[in-house]
Amino acid sequence: MASDQIVGIDLGTTNSLVAYMQGETPAVIPGEDGLNLVPSVVALDEKNRIIVGNAARKYLIETPERAVYSVKRLMGRGVEDIQEELKFFPFRLADDIQPGEVLRIKVGERTYTPPELSGYVLRQLKRNAERFFGGPVTKAVITVPAYFNDAQRQATKDAGRIAGLDVLRLVNEPTAASLAYGLDKKKNGIVAVYDLGGGTFDISILKLHDGIFEVIATNGDTHLGGDDIDNLLITIALDDIQGDLKLDVRRNGEAVARIRKAVIEAKIALSSEPSVKLDVELPGGQSYQREITRDAFEQLIEPVVQRTVAPTKQALKDAGLKPEQIDEVVLVGGSTRIPKVRQLVEDLFGRTPHTDLNPDEVVALGAAVQAHILGGGSEITKEMLLLDVTPLSLGIEVAGGVTDKIILRNSTVPASATQHYTTQVDGQTNVAIHVLQGERELARDCRSLARFDLKGVPPMPAGLPRIEVKFLIDANGILQVSAREQRSGKEAQIEVQPSYGLTDEQVESMLLESYDYAEEDFRQRQVIEARRESETILAALAKGKRNEAWRALTSDERRRIETLEKALVAVKDGDDYQAIRKGIDVLNEATMSLAEMMMDTAVSTALKGKTMDDTDLGEGPQAGHPVAKAEFE
Amino acid sequence: MPGDETSSCWSCGTMRAVHFCSACGKVQPPVPVDYFTFFGFPQKLNLDTAALEKEFYALSRRLHPDISAQAESQEREWSLQQSSLLNDAYRTLKDPIKRTEYLLRLEGVELEEQSKEATEKARTTGELKKQVVPPDLLEEVFELNMHLEELRTQKKMGEDDPALLEEIGKAKLSLEEKHDALLAELKSDWDKWDKAVNGGAEQERLKVRDHMVDVLNRRNYVQNLVRDVNEALEG
Numbered sequence: 001m002a003s004d005q006i007v008g009i010d011l012g013t014t015n016s017l018v019a020y021m022q023g024e025t026p027a028v029i030p031g032e033d034g035l036n037l038v039p040s041v042v043a044l045d046e047k048n049r050i051i052v053g054n055a056a057r058k059y060l061i062e063t064p065e066r067a068v069y070s071v072k073r074l075m076g077r078g079v080e081d082i083q084e085e086l087k088f089f090p091f092r093l094a095d096d097i098q099p100g101e102v103l104r105i106k107v108g109e110r111t112y113t114p115p116e117l118s119g120y121v122l123r124q125l126k127r128n129a130e131r132f133f134g135g136p137v138t139k140a141v142i143t144v145p146a147y148f149n150d151a152q153r154q155a156t157k158d159a160g161r162i163a164g165l166d167v168l169r170l171v172n173e174p175t176a177a178s179l180a181y182g183l184d185k186k187k188n189g190i191v192a193v194y195d196l197g198g199g200t201f202d203i204s205i206l207k208l209h210d211g212i213f214e215v216i217a218t219n220g221d222t223h224l225g226g227d228d229i230d231n232l233l234i235t236i237a238l239d240d241i242q243g244d245l246k247l248d249v250r251r252n253g254e255a256v257a258r259i260r261k262a263v264i265e266a267k268i269a270l271s272s273e274p275s276v277k278l279d280v281e282l283p284g285g286q287s288y289q290r291e292i293t294r295d296a297f298e299q300l301i302e303p304v305v306q307r308t309v310a311p312t313k314q315a316l317k318d319a320g321l322k323p324e325q326i327d328e329v330v331l332v333g334g335s336t337r338i339p340k341v342r343q344l345v346e347d348l349f350g351r352t353p354h355t356d357l358n359p360d361e362v363v364a365l366g367a368a369v370q371a372h373i374l375g376g377g378s379e380i381t382k383e384m385l386l387l388d389v390t391p392l393s394l395g396i397e398v399a400g401g402v403t404d405k406i407i408l409r410n411s412t413v414p415a416s417a418t419q420h421y422t423t424q425v426d427g428q429t430n431v432a433i434h435v436l437q438g439e440r441e442l443a444r445d446c447r448s449l450a451r452f453d454l455k456g457v458p459p460m461p462a463g464l465p466r467i468e469v470k471f472l473i474d475a476n477g478i479l480q481v482s483a484r485e486q487r488s489g490k491e492a493q494i495e496v497q498p499s500y501g502l503t504d505e506q507v508e509s510m511l512l513e514s515y516d517y518a519e520e521d522f523r524q525r526q527v528i529e530a531r532r533e534s535e536t537i538l539a540a541l542a543k544g545k546r547n548e549a550w551r552a553l554t555s556d557e558r559r560r561i562e563t564l565e566k567a568l569v570a571v572k573d574g575d576d577y578q579a580i581r582k583g584i585d586v587l588n589e590a591t592m593s594l595a596e597m598m599m600d601t602a603v604s605t606a607l608k609g610k611t612m613d614d615t616d617l618g619e620g621p622q623a624g625h626p627v628a629k630a631e632f633e
Numbered sequence: 634m635p636g637d638e639t640s641s642c643w644s645c646g647t648m649r650a651v652h653f654c655s656a657c658g659k660v661q662p663p664v665p666v667d668y669f670t671f672f673g674f675p676q677k678l679n680l681d682t683a684a685l686e687k688e689f690y691a692l693s694r695r696l697h698p699d700i701s702a703q704a705e706s707q708e709r710e711w712s713l714q715q716s717s718l719l720n721d722a723y724r725t726l727k728d729p730i731k732r733t734e735y736l737l738r739l740e741g742v743e744l745e746e747q748s749k750e751a752t753e754k755a756r757t758t759g760e761l762k763k764q765v766v767p768p769d770l771l772e773e774v775f776e777l778n779m780h781l782e783e784l785r786t787q788k789k790m791g792e793d794d795p796a797l798l799e800e801i802g803k804a805k806l807s808l809e810e811k812h813d814a815l816l817a818e819l820k821s822d823w824d825k826w827d828k829a830v831n832g833g834a835e836q837e838r839l840k841v842r843d844h845m846v847d848v849l850n851r852r853n854y855v856q857n858l859v860r861d862v863n864e865a866l867e868g
Contacts (some may be wrong), residue, residue, distance in 0.1 A: 168702060212690050374702040385694055411724060414698065414717035474713055475698045568786075 008367025013199030076151035119162030148218030176366030211383030
C-alpha cells in the first residue's frame with residue numbers, strides 16, 4: 001500500500017476514527033485492539049507515558065486527575081468562555097491562565113494545551129494507520145463541527161501539525177457525512193444532515209446535484225451533545241447520593257468517574273430497553289442504585305434535545321426551504337441513536353430519517369472520501385465536489401462598538417469581500433482593526449477573533465484616508481485579513497492569529513518535541529509488533545507439531561521448517577525489523593502445506609487463522625485485515 | 634462564455650480562457666473583471682438563473698481548490714482567489730436585488746445604507762443616517778412607529794392589547810403589499826434597462842438607472858420596516 005495515502009480523520013468529542021479509501025469504498029482503520037473507535041481520552045500512566053484511547057479509559061476511574069476526556073470542548077476557547085464547562089467537567093486548569101490566553105490543562109503534574117491533547121489523539125490515529133499500511137502516514141483530512149468558529153478551526157489544524165500531520169483540509173462533519181451518504185447513490189435532491197454527537201450539534205442542508213455537494217445553509221451549537229445528557233444524569237445521581245446516603249462525593253474524582261461510566265451505559269441501554277437499573281459501587285464500600293425508566297429519561301433530556309430545534313429551523317429559514325422540501329434526512333452522531341432524538345427529527349421534518357449509516361463512523365468515512373478527492377480521486381470520486389459554506393458571519397468593529405459584517409454566514413467558501421473605512425480623528429496615523437465572528441449587532445456580543453493595527457497612515461484630516469479591509473476565507477473556513485490605506489499604499493497583512501490560539505513558534509516547538517520521537521517510535525513499534533507476530537506463529541507451529549499432519553510431512557520438509565523455526569527464534573528478540581520480518585515470511589511459506597493439511601482439523605485455525613488475521617504488519621489490506629466495511633444500503 | 638482573453642497560458646503556452654487554460658485546464662492568475670464578465674454574461678438584469686447555476690457548477694469543477702490540491706503553491710493560491718471570486722460573483726448575481734444593486738454600483742451609484750448594521754450604528758453613535766422616508770409613506774410610518782413603541786412598552790409590562798396587534802398586523806400587510814408592488818416595478822425596470830442596453834439608448838438607460846435607484850431605496854426602506862415589525866412582534 002502506498003505510504004502517501006491521505007487518511008480521513010474524525011476527531012470527535014467522545015471517540016475518534018481514522019479511515020481511508022479501500023478501492024471504491026471508504027473503510028475505517030481499526031486500532032491494534034481491533035476496534036474502530038478510539039476514545040478521545042488522554043492519560044498519563046505510572047511512568048508518565050502518554051496513553052490514548054481504550055487503554056486510557058481505565059485511568060479515568062483509577063487516577064482521574066491523570067486523565068482527560070472531551071477536550072474538544074476546550075479547543076480554541078479562552079478561560080472566560082468555559083465557566084459553564086468547568087461546572088460539569090473535571091478539567092483542571094493551570095492556575096495562572098490569563099483571559100485571552102490559550103488554555104492549559106493539568107494532567108498529573110504536567111500541563112498541556114487543548115491542541116496538544118488533541119494532537120496525542122491524532123498521533124494515535126496516525127499510528128494506527130501506519131501500522132495498517134506498514135509505512136508512514138503524513139497527510140490527513142480532519143473533520144470539524146460545521147459550526148466551529150475560526151479559533152476552533154485553527155486549534156484543530158494546530159493539533160494536526162503537532163501530531164506530525166499535514167492537514168490538507170478541514171471538512172465540516174455533516175458535509176463529510178453527506179459525502180459518505182451520497183457516494184454510491186447518484187441521487188439529486190435536498191438532504192438535511194442532523195448531527196448530534198458527544199459535544200456538538202450541527203445541522204446542514206445540502207443540495208446534491210450530479211456529484212456536486214453544495215451546502216446551502218448550516219447552523220448548530222458547538223456545546224451541545226451527549227455530554228450534556230450525561231451531566232444531567234450525573235447531577236441527579238450526585239443529589240440522590242447526598243440525599244439518600246448522606247454522602248457528598250462531588251469532589252471525589254473517582255466516584256464521579258464511576259457514576260459517569262454507569263450513567264453512560266444506562267443512557268445507551270435506554271435506547272433499546274424500557275428501563276434500566278443503575279448500580280454504582282462507591283469508594284468506601286457503599287453502593288448507589290436507582291431504576292431509570294425510558295419515560296423519565298425522555299422527560300429529563302427533553303430540554304437538551306429541544307435545543308436542537310432553533311438551529312434546525314434557522315438553517316431551514318436561511319436555506320429558504322420548508323421541511324417538506326427536504327428529500328432525505330440523514331442522522332449522524334452517537335446521540336441520534338436515542339429514540340427521543342429520532343422522534344424529534346421526525347416531527348421537525350415530517351418524515352422518517354435515514355438511519356442506515358453507522359452514526360459513529362459515517363463522518364470518518366466521508367473524510368476518507370474527501371481525502372481521496374484531494375489526492376486526485378478515481379473513477380468513483382472524479383465527479384464529486386464539495387462546496388461548503390462559512391457557518392458564521394465575519395466582520396470588523398466600527399465606531400460605536402458595532403459589528404460591520406463583511407462576509408455573511410452561509411456564504412460558499414472560498415469567499416472574499418472588501419470593505420472601505422476611514423478615520424474619525426484628524427491626523428490619525430494608526431487604525432485598530434478588530435476582527436469579529438458572529439451574528440450579533442454589537443461587537444462585544446460577537447466572538448473576537450483578532451486585533452491588529454494598521455500603522456503608519458500618513459496624517460490626514462478625519463474622513464480622508466481610504467482604508468480597504470479585505471477578508472478571504474479559504475476552503476477550510478479559515479480567515480485571512482489584510483488592510484491597506486489606499487492613498488498612501490500602506491499595507492498590513494495578517495493571518496488571523498486567534499485570540500485563544502497558539503503562535504507558529506509554539507506549534508513548531510510542540511511539533512518538534514513529538515517529531516523527535518516519531519521516527520524512533522515508528523521503528524520500535526514495528527519491531528515490537530513483528531516480535532509479537534513471531535511469537536504467535538511459533539506458538540502455532542508448536543501446536544502444529546503435535547498434530548497428525550506434522551507426521552505426514554516428508555522428513556526434508558520437517559527439517560526445513562525446524563531450521564527456519566530456529567532462525568526466527570534467533571532473530572526475534574533482536575532489534576532488526578527486516579530480519580524478523582523475513583524470518584516470519586519464510587517460515588509462513590514453509591508451513592503453508594502443513595497448514596493446508598491441518599485445514600480439516602480444529603487446530604488448523606491456530607496456525608492459519610492466527611498468522612493470517614491477527615498479527616499482520618507491513619502488508620496491505622489484501623492480507624485480510626479486520627477492516628470495517630462502510631455500511632451503505 | 635468566458636474565453637475572450639487573448640493571452641497565453643502560463644503553463645502550456647496555448648491561448649487560454651479567462652479562468653483556466655482551454656488546452657491544459659490549468660487555473661490562470663485572476664484578472665480584475667466585474668461579476669457579469671466573470672461569468673461571460675452581458676451586463677443585463679434579466680438573467681437566466683438556471684444557466685447561471687449551470688455555469689457556476691462547471692466553473693467550480695475547474696477552479697475549486699480541491700481540484701488543485703496537489704498542485705504547486707502558486708497555482709493553489711490562484712485557485713483560491715479564482716474560486717472565491719467565482720463564489721462571490723455567483724452569490725451576488727443569483728439574488729435579483731443584490732444583482733441590481735451590484736450593477737448600479739458598477740454604474741457608480743451609491744445606494745442608501747439601509748442595512749441593519751447601519752441602523753444600529755446610527756442608533757449607537759447618534760449620527761444621522763442617510764435615509765429619507767419616502768414622502769408617500771411619511772404618515773403611515775409615523776403611525777406605525779408609535780404603535781411599535783406602544784407594543785414594546787406593553788411587552789415589557791407583560792400586557793397584551795389585541796386591538797393594537799390588529800392595527801400593527803394591518804400595517805404590516807399593507808407594507809408587504811407595497812413591497813411586492815415595488816418588486817414588480819423593479820422587474821419592469823429590468824426589461825427597460827436590458828432593452829436600452831440592447832438598443833444603445835443611452836438617455837433611456839440613465840433614466841431607468843435613476844428610477845431603479847429610487848425604487849430600490851424605497852423597497853429597502855419598506856423591507857426594513859417589515860423587519861422591525863416582525864422583531865417587535867417576536868421580541
